[in-house]
Amino acid sequence: MGSVYRLTLRQLSGRWRLLITIVLASLPVVMGLIATMVDDPPSNEDFEGIVINGMLAGSILPLVVLAIASAAFANEIEDRTLANLTLSPIPRWQIVVPKLLGAMTVAVPFIVGSAFITSQLYFDGDMTAVIAVTVGAFVGVALYSSVFIWAGLMTTRAIGFGLLYVFLWEGIFSGFVSGVRFLSIRHYSIALMHGLDERRFAGSDNLSFGVAIGASVVVFVLFLLLSVRRLRRMDVP
């Protein structure tokens, strides 16, 4: 598995991809910095709702993970190098798991780092809040990675699919249609943050901590298995 993991790390560490990731991941940090410097700082509720929930969990996190995770297989399919891996005498899960771990390894430092620094700045060293935001962001990266790895195997238009999913499903539907939050990774992340720090992220439509943990495990494992199944059944170019 180490060979596929190292290969994935190198493939996903292109200069432009990392540059865009750094720019996007630095936006919440900049917002957090500004919020601490202005004379009339936003309320906790406003900052949590706009910066943590809306900007970080709702936009930047899924977009960054989409750009990284969907490329893990999509680039191999486009370059027709996937056969190098699938013609190896190893089970398919030993290809999918290191690809997933590789995508997470590239995304986690930026997104989780951004969540950590932003919350550290705004919550002024309140470690309970900082840990809650950091853990929520980490789980978000893991779940989106699992979904977008699968998307990269299913379609050559994974980026388009991912953008529609992020903006329509996670951005619009999950905000207006209450039942959709049960199928929203953003809501899982926020519910986990609230579960770890009950003083914060207390939205009226929050999922319970237990439901968020259970749903996160189900989504992560389900899309991992779907990716393995897809890799078994697809015609490799």
Added chain:
Amino acid sequence: MTNSGTANGDAPVIRVDHVSRWFGNVVSVSDVTFDIRPGITGLLGPNGAGKTTLLRMITGLAAVSDGTITVFGQPVRNNPDLYGRIGVMSEHETVYQFMKGRDFVKMMARLRGVADLDAAVEKAIGLVDLADAAHRPMGTYSRGMRQRMRLAATLVHEPEILILDEPLNGADPRQRVHFQYLLKQLAAAGRTIVISSHILEEVEQIAETVLLIVNGKLAASGDFHAIRAALNERPYHVRIISDSPRELASALVKLESVDAVNIDPDGAIVVLSRNVRDLQIELPRLAQRASIRVRRVDPLDDSLESVFGYLVER
């Protein structure tokens, strides 16, 4: 056929049984059946004939729509354990541009579970004569060098079966000779090698057995020399341009190697011959004796497509 999972005796190593593959309404491979035994087998056919689809099904990369394919008696699709015994070099020349040649071969060796990694890597790179360039990223390689390093990666685990799709693309004449020598050595060591090409002469020099694929169907199969002999008997059209077409045409009609002669409106002579080799010898002599100047001689149907067309119609 035995299901022992070994390549000994006369048992076919690869068995393709009534295999078809279609994409929507397009039939790419249609009811193809053949066996492949140790030695070099050439898979010949014009571009778009279905060779690559067939090879992808034989390697398990693509599913069959109908029929069965077995390798060493086992189904090849979704059978990773079998891939350790197969080496596949696809027609696509893309490589990991950022990766050094040696690292690529080493990665492939690791994925295929090679025990003595460094020795195997150096041996494979040595076989393709690329030791001097192995430290460079493959993005800096020429097309031929990329193909050779891909071949090294295909050979590194010393597979019992080698499946090579158009492997000589981009190779220069010296590399071709080296490659052919290498394949003959591997075949002599008992390996089963399938090599696809759309160039008849390329396969002629190395393959003992050929499979001719035309329009997704198996047009001919068997010993290369028998098929080549059949090809030599086929009628050829040859176009001749000369100073005195009528005189030359009347002289050509008398030759035994000529079946028919026509003169086109533009003055060119079109000769139908079933013995083009004799015609090649007799034509210059005839022109010299009659003091006729021959300006140009062109074969009209020497393309591989016409060769296959002839074999299919027989």
